[in-house]
Amino acid sequence: MEEAEVFAKLNQLQEKLTERFSLEEEIVKLPRDLRVKQELLDKINKEYIEENDKSEVAKDELKSLRIQYDDAVHARENSEKQMELINTQREFEALEKEIKDAASKEQSLLKQVHAKEKQVNEFSEHLTEKEQLMLLQTNEVNAESSKIGNLLTTKKALLNKVIAACEGYIGNDISEELFIKFCNIVKNKKGKGIVPIHGLICQGCHIVLPIQFVNDVRSQTQIDFCPYCSRILYYEDVEGAEEQFKKHVEDADIEDSGLANFVDSSEFDDLL
Ligand SMILES: [Zn+2]
The missing domain is CATH 1.10.287.1490 (Helix Hairpins)
Incomplete structure (x- = not known):
């Protein structure tokens, strides 16, 4: 399945x-x-x-x-x-x-x-x-x-x-454990227990999620829960979301290479 x-x-x-x-x-x-x-x-x-x-x-x-x-x-x-x-x-x-x-x-x-x-x-x-x-x-x-x-x-x-x-939904796809967990989430989150991610943003709590985590969700190998609001997440392509996601990935790459720190530093202002 x-x-x-x-x-x-x-x-x-x-x-x-x-x-x-x-x-x-x-x-x-x-x-x-x-x-x-x-x-x-x-x-x-x-x-x-x-x-x-x-x-x-x-x-x-x-x-x-x-x-x-x-x-x-x-x-x-x-x-x-x-x-x-x-x-x-x-x-x-x-x-x-x-x-x-x-x-x-x-x-x-x-x-x-x-x-x-x-x-x-x-x-x-x-x-x-x-x-x-x-x-x-x-x-x-x-x-x-x-x-x-x-x-x-x-x-x-x-x-x-x-x-x-x-x-009747309890079965191979939805285990009893997941069923109980999901029931509680839906109840506590006023009927919204499963929400999409647009770009990097959880559409349940509107918090930006870590890129690696969003990648995991996109790979669809397991059920993932939002670390902030506990809702089940799935990735949904919407207009502009893919670009937003890519931009976040690029920004993250810059940060990883240390370039972002350099650009943001005050020493750089002195050089200008
Ligand atoms: Zn959330």
């Missing part, structure tokens, strides 16, 4: 892996919306329980106020009846005061009863509103839950197929 074909296979595998990673991400993200909706429902439930407790307390207070009010009414009525039985002016004045006090207490309690009734009604209205809200939210959670459940089943089935397709 030619190296070029291995690169082609790796490129195809890369597409499948990208599909796989994006599916895996979707599967993790999917239940998030449901969780948000469920949290809102839990919050409404909690508020309902708290409000209901307060409402029950208010109802008990109302009951007790009504009893106190009824007692006050009876007390006043009794005092009024006793009016028929009194004989002296002194008894009359005492009783009249008693009736006045009883009536005043009765009026005060009546006011409290009305205020408490208002409060109980308000609680009841709030609770009805909350019940409706809870019902809506419960329906929404149920709908979302079944929608997500179906979607998850579909996505997971698809993911299994994609994983199987990816693993």
Whole structure:
């Protein structure tokens, strides 16, 4: 098998892996919306329980106020009846005061009863509103839950197929070790695990690579990884790249012969 074909296979595998990673991400993200909706429902439930407790307390207070009010009414009525039985002016004045006090207490309690009734009604209205809200939210959670459940089943089935397709690439050309390494590179490098070299430049990290290394990559005898970004490299001829490569080689030759050092040296400036 030619190296070029291995690169082609790796490129195809890369597409499948990208599909796989994006599916895996979707599967993790999917239940998030449901969780948000469920949290809102839990919050409404909690508020309902708290409000209901307060409402029950208010109802008990109302009951007790009504009893106190009824007692006050009876007390006043009794005092009024006793009016028929009194004989002296002194008894009359005492009783009249008693009736006045009883009536005043009765009026005060009546006011409290009305205020408490208002409060109980308000609680009841709030609770009805909350019940409706809870019902809506419960329906929404149920709908979302079944929608997500179906979607998850579909996505997971698809993911299994994609994983199987990816693993189908493991064989003579792509060893299991290379497969695992490549999966990690594609994942860590956002879907780009295999990139070309143009001239001397890695198209993944855009760093200039050593000439000897690029020559090795060009010879296509093995799988080479970029020493800077770890991506798998292959040489690609593009317009101008070959000239760029040759220029780098020539520059390197000059450097090797020591001419570059001479040209760059300050002594040379003095000579001019
Ligand atoms: Zn690189």
